[in-house]
Amino acid sequence: MSDLTFENVTVRYGTRRRGLTAVDGADLTVPAGTVVGLVGESGSGKSTLARAAVGLTPVTGGRILLGGDPVHRIGGGGNPRPLQMVFQDPYSSLDPRMTIGDSIAEAVPRRVVRGSVARRAEVTRLLELVHLPTDGADRYPAELSGGQRQRVALARALAGRPEVVIADEITSALDVSIQGTVLNLVQDLRRQIGLSMLFISHNLAVVRYVSxxxxxxxxxxxxxxGSVDEVLGDPQHPYTRELLAAAPRPGGALLAVPDDDPALLAVADTEPADPHHPPPGCRFHPRCPVGPLVHPDRQVCLTSEPSATPHRHRAACHFAATTDSATLP
Incomplete structure (x- = not known):
């Protein structure tokens, strides 16, 4: 097991004049044997970062390393693939013309499991691992429910013997009643095989449960x-506080903020920044309740890009230490 590390990774689409920088100097580590939840609103670059890790999107700058080695130099040619991805839509991630047994067997490295008998045994093992009946290997994806298809997709990812699995919104296309089954499966896999995973979601409750x-x-x-308890219990960045404020609480209540709070009013009157033309300095300053919108003397946010604090719990904010989290439950 090895750490997955993103070092100053940049991904840009289009040309220099007409382009979009979807990921800009991202630094992230997925320690071996852990689940890292990656959250953010739509368009923040989460899926692009995931696709870059597995080679579906070219990296414009920076490095993606696994155990200190570039991921594109590891695996292939019938050997285990170091990274595998499970996609959001279980209906389009499987070939409808292949049985689920064939789909899983296709992903098993040829140099690791040799012979048809051994491969069938491996398919049986993987189906059991994701809590699917082994006698269903001859069924087609159209015969399965959405939750069953997503479990097949997980089995197919695990068939490649990866060191890290990247799960991109794997529960968002499922019914709420089925989401819990898939999340419990992720927890089981962590306990049974020490699964390392980059778990992408916009749902903080889901991320809190598995990460x-x-x-x-x-x-x-x-x-x-930072750790789940640190980030959700004591958020240091105002954007994290905004995500928490928007998340439903037990009983339907939201994070209580007075209606006449100047920070809330300032943020409510602004629009998210255009990703094609991000603002200078801190990118969150046009919406920030602790920045120049509310505190005009904090002009540093307009001109200087903040760097993450050098601690285990890191926040890229000039005034992270002044963020008041006392109102958080």
């Missing part, structure tokens, strides 16, 4: 990183 560490992404950059 050891949370990374928060905004406009292509990681703005906060």
């Amino acid at each position: 050891d560490i949370i990374a928060v992404m905004y406009l292509g950059r990681i703005v906060e990183y």
